[in-house]
Amino acid sequence: MLKLKVNDIDIEVEEGLTVLQACEKAGVEIPRFCYHEKLSIAGNCRMCLVEMEKSPKPVASCAMPAAEGMNIKTNTAFVEKARKGVMEFLLANHPLDCPVCDQGGECDLQDQSMFYGVDKSRFKENKRYVPEKNMGPLIKTHMTRCIHCTRCVRFATEIAGVSEIGAIGRGEDMQITTYLEQSVQSELSGNVIDLCPVGALTSKPYVFEARPWELKKTESIDVMDAVGSNIRIDTYGWEVKRVLPLINEDINEEWISDKTRYACDGLSNQRLDTPFIKYNRKFEKANWEEVFKIIKSKIKETPKDKIAGFVGDLTNMETSYIFKEFFDRTLDTRNYECRSSNYYVGINERENYLFNSSINGIEESDLIFLIGSNPRFESTIVNARIRKSFVNNSTKIISLNDIGDLTYPYQSLNGQTKTIVDIFEGNNQVSKKILDSKKPLIILGESFFKSQSSEFLFNLIKNFLKKNNKINDEWNSLNKLTSDASTVGSLDLKIINEGKNIFNELKSNNFEIIYLLGQDNLNFTKKDEFIIYQGSHGDKGADIADIILPGAAYTEQSGYFTNLEGKLQKAYKASYPPGKAKEDWQIINELAEIMNNRKLFNDKDELKSSMINFINLQKENKTPINVNQSTKEDFKNEELVVDYKDYYFSNVIARSSKTMLDCHNSKIKIKKTGTDG
Amino acid sequence: MSLRRPAKNQPESFEFSPSSLEAANAIVSKYPKGKQQSSVMALLYIAQKQNNNWIPLAAMKYIGKFLDMPYIKVYEVATFYTMYNLAPVGKYFVQVCTTTPCMIRGAYKLVEACKEKISKNESELSRDKSCSWMEVECLGACVNAPMMQINDYYYEDLDKEKTLKILDKILNDETPKPGSYRGRVNNEPENNRKTLMDLKNA
Numbered sequence: 001m002l003k004l005k006v007n008d009i010d011i012e013v014e015e016g017l018t019v020l021q022a023c024e025k026a027g028v029e030i031p032r033f034c035y036h037e038k039l040s041i042a043g044n045c046r047m048c049l050v051e052m053e054k055s056p057k058p059v060a061s062c063a064m065p066a067a068e069g070m071n072i073k074t075n076t077a078f079v080e081k082a083r084k085g086v087m088e089f090l091l092a093n094h095p096l097d098c099p100v101c102d103q104g105g106e107c108d109l110q111d112q113s114m115f116y117g118v119d120k121s122r123f124k125e126n127k128r129y130v131p132e133k134n135m136g137p138l139i140k141t142h143m144t145r146c147i148h149c150t151r152c153v154r155f156a157t158e159i160a161g162v163s164e165i166g167a168i169g170r171g172e173d174m175q176i177t178t179y180l181e182q183s184v185q186s187e188l189s190g191n192v193i194d195l196c197p198v199g200a201l202t203s204k205p206y207v208f209e210a211r212p213w214e215l216k217k218t219e220s221i222d223v224m225d226a227v228g229s230n231i232r233i234d235t236y237g238w239e240v241k242r243v244l245p246l247i248n249e250d251i252n253e254e255w256i257s258d259k260t261r262y263a264c265d266g267l268s269n270q271r272l273d274t275p276f277i278k279y280n281r282k283f284e285k286a287n288w289e290e291v292f293k294i295i296k297s298k299i300k301e302t303p304k305d306k307i308a309g310f311v312g313d314l315t316n317m318e319t320s321y322i323f324k325e326f327f328d329r330t331l332d333t334r335n336y337e338c339r340s341s342n343y344y345v346g347i348n349e350r351e352n353y354l355f356n357s358s359i360n361g362i363e364e365s366d367l368i369f370l371i372g373s374n375p376r377f378e379s380t381i382v383n384a385r386i387r388k389s390f391v392n393n394s395t396k397i398i399s400l401n402d403i404g405d406l407t408y409p410y411q412s413l414n415g416q417t418k419t420i421v422d423i424f425e426g427n428n429q430v431s432k433k434i435l436d437s438k439k440p441l442i443i444l445g446e447s448f449f450k451s452q453s454s455e456f457l458f459n460l461i462k463n464f465l466k467k468n469n470k471i472n473d474e475w476n477s478l479n480k481l482t483s484d485a486s487t488v489g490s491l492d493l494k495i496i497n498e499g500k501n502i503f504n505e506l507k508s509n510n511f512e513i514i515y516l517l518g519q520d521n522l523n524f525t526k527k528d529e530f531i532i533y534q535g536s537h538g539d540k541g542a543d544i545a546d547i548i549l550p551g552a553a554y555t556e557q558s559g560y561f562t563n564l565e566g567k568l569q570k571a572y573k574a575s576y577p578p579g580k581a582k583e584d585w586q587i588i589n590e591l592a593e594i595m596n597n598r599k600l601f602n603d604k605d606e607l608k609s610s611m612i613n614f615i616n617l618q619k620e621n622k623t624p625i626n627v628n629q630s631t632k633e634d635f636k637n638e639e640l641v642v643d644y645k646d647y648y649f650s651n652v653i654a655r656s657s658k659t660m661l662d663c664h665n666s667k668i669k670i671k672k673t674g675t676d677g
Numbered sequence: 678m679s680l681r682r683p684a685k686n687q688p689e690s691f692e693f694s695p696s697s698l699e700a701a702n703a704i705v706s707k708y709p710k711g712k713q714q715s716s717v718m719a720l721l722y723i724a725q726k727q728n729n730n731w732i733p734l735a736a737m738k739y740i741g742k743f744l745d746m747p748y749i750k751v752y753e754v755a756t757f758y759t760m761y762n763l764a765p766v767g768k769y770f771v772q773v774c775t776t777t778p779c780m781i782r783g784a785y786k787l788v789e790a791c792k793e794k795i796s797k798n799e800s801e802l803s804r805d806k807s808c809s810w811m812e813v814e815c816l817g818a819c820v821n822a823p824m825m826q827i828n829d830y831y832y833e834d835l836d837k838e839k840t841l842k843i844l845d846k847i848l849n850d851e852t853p854k855p856g857s858y859r860g861r862v863n864n865e866p867e868n869n870r871k872t873l874m875d876l877k878n879a
């Protein structure tokens with residue numbers, strides 16, 4: 001521990017901290033532009049100057065290591081004069097366009113100039129003008145405002161792992177740009193907008209939309225992937241204007257993926273705002289009583305085992321739970337399913353479908369083995385953690401398949417499932433590496449679980465890890481990388497059809513009524529089924545439906561989501577459903593009332609406590625249900641194809657978003673012209 | 678100082694010639710393993726020498742691949758240093774020093790001469806494409822101000838007339854005599870030195 005003085009207050013700090021961090025520990029705020037906790041130190045904005053005893057000149061506190069016996073002063077006239085000088089230089093070439101700048105109201109430069117700005121300019125020369133740069137469909141640039149803090153350059157190089165942004169030229173001619181002005185090839189690129197302390201990089205879709213003080217801010221959870229990033233939803237009236245990250249060191253740190261940030265414009269397109277009934281292949285507007293009546297009569301005249309329900313990928317847990325209750329109690333059938341195809345899930349133990357090592361654990365790991373997964377597109381935030389682990393600890397990373405650029409180097413194997421058998425029977429070099437490593441991380445993607453012999457392979461992997469003490473109380477190296485927000489929650493609620501294969505029946509058109517709860521990814525051809533679609537967007541599911549029940553999107557209803565690690569988090573209501581649409585749980589509750597003259601739950605609190613009870617009961621109840629494990633004789637070698645949904649179109653909200661379409665097109669264009677970087 | 682941006686017309690590809698490749702490998706081998714990227718400046722210089730004294734984008738890309746570093750990093754270095762030419766320059770590349778000592782001694786007269794003889798604007802090729810000129814910062818020959826550099830040689834103690842003569846020569850594809858144009862030996866006083874007479878090699 002080091003002892004030093006900050007403004008005559010004695011403090012003790014650990015070694016390796018900077019003066020700026022020490023000052024923060026003493027409760028002194030230091031202005032800064034270039035310094036950022038998560039990035040390397042640049043020390044080029046000079047805003048954090050402090051006075052240090054025995055130093056004739058002020059020192060940049062962000063780049064000065066704290067040392068024993070230092071005497072730092074931050075509130076003297078000397079410091080203020082130094083900072084005012086720095087600010088005057090920064091403002092010399094900064095345009096006076098705050099009234100038309102999107103950063104206005106949340107601009108570091110604007111805020112700090114309130115304290116250190118001089119009211120007049122002594123700079124009589126012409127201000128510098130820098131031409132706009134193309135950085136793709138997400139980032140709007142106004143480079144005249146740039147103060148060259150290089151946060152964006154460091155973010156792209158260090159965190160995102162795409163060295164595409166740089167500072168070219170020198171002195172007054174220095175400019176921040178992407179290489180030859182191509183769009184940034186990263187799924188984390190939107191974060192440079194938050195990092196930019198001025199209005200040089202702003203959000204292109206949000207340009208001139210609103211001022212920060214006009215927006216209602218709701219802290220919530222993201223559903224674009226299974227990570228459950230903590231977000232803040234900014235709304236203006238009904239419309240969701242933008243989504244920003246919240247800091248959660250255990251999950252998303254400070255970053256969110258571009259889909260999380262920019263798919264929000266999909267919330268105002270393609271919305272289902274009133275119930276529809278299909279007459280003669282044409283949808284006609286209806287009211288709730290009509291559609292409920294039709295559903296009731298249809299269900300009454302159909303045998304209960306001919307009714308099936310499918311839960312989608314963005315559904316919150318309350319809705320999934322009341323859906324299950326509706327089937328269990330009102331319809332008395334167990335034909336419900338949360339998967340979209342018949343892949344293997346070891347439902348009997350919770351660890352079989354969780355990311356057990358936790359997202360934080362990725363940083364501790366010393367060997368990462370990816371099987372059937374492309375984390376860059378399936379779970380961008382997890383990929384950023386893997387990269388962080390690689391950068392900090394040079395973690396060895398192996399992938400069964402060659403899956404293209406993951407922003408870090410990895411060793412790829414031949415992609416055959418036979419190789420998995422070899423490795424986890426101990427007959428491969430990789431098996432030795434796994435045994436030698438202290439904290440290996442085996443990441444099984446959804447493509448792995450979709451392979452033919454996945455049940456056998458999964459048990460083989462699990463037994464191997466258990467036998468070699470790689471699954472113990474401290475470290476569980478078995479991880480499933482889920483890609484959809486509601487999957488883990490639905491599995492916790494046991495919305496899965498064991499025993500018979502519901503998908504075969506679906507494909508052979510055995511069902512007469514199909515209830516799709518936000519499920520758009522089913523692969524079957526409709527014949528004579530009567531399809532009820534409940535959801536927020538008019539997509540594939542609504543297209544084939546006979547009755548449409550308009551529901552709410554994740555920003556329009558409160559609800560729980562369990563992320564891929566098994567963390568239960570609540571998303572809060574930021575807006576309200578459009579038109580006649582209702583919250584999803586309400587629709588099912590009312591439908592149940594019409595069917596049986598009795599609501600399933602009196603209110604949402606009752607629903608919630610019942611759901612929590614159910615989950616807790618499941619945790620205690622650990623009887624293995626599925627005992628007949630498949631054996632090696634059933635194993636067939638095949639090539640494991642890593643098949644993931646198109647990153648920008650992975651769910652209904654993203655598919656309705658114009659911004660996501662632009663992103664998709666910008667990447668396609670680059671592929672076509674062959675300028676690969 | 679002008680904006681340093683790559684030229685509009687770029688060659689499609691670039692590759693080191695055998696002799697350049699040898700020189701490049703010799704330089705790369707001086708750096709410890711994993712730190713080869715440090716040799717980027719030397720490699721850019723080799724590329725510039727090989728490619729008629731300017732560096733095309735293809736060469737930056739080639740060097741990026743050669744050293745296994747991102748293109749933008751090479752691009753940053755090449756745009757930062759003024760002695761890398763990013764656009765074609767003439768066979769005779771005239772650099773006129775206009776930093777304070779030369780400026781006081783009449784460097785802008787030299788610039789005028791260049792404008793008359795070579796091209797109206799700096800970094801622009803002359804009509805026969807053989808020549809181009811630019812203003813540069815101090816070349817370290819302040820004692821012999823004003824001065825200019827043509828390719829590898831210094832031409833010192835100039836005025837407008839002398840410059841015009843030199844430029845006439847290079848436009849006729851002759852190489853003028855380098856050094857002082859007022860008859861000085863290196864940077865000694867004009868009418869022989871008065872001190873250190875007993876030292877022969879002073």
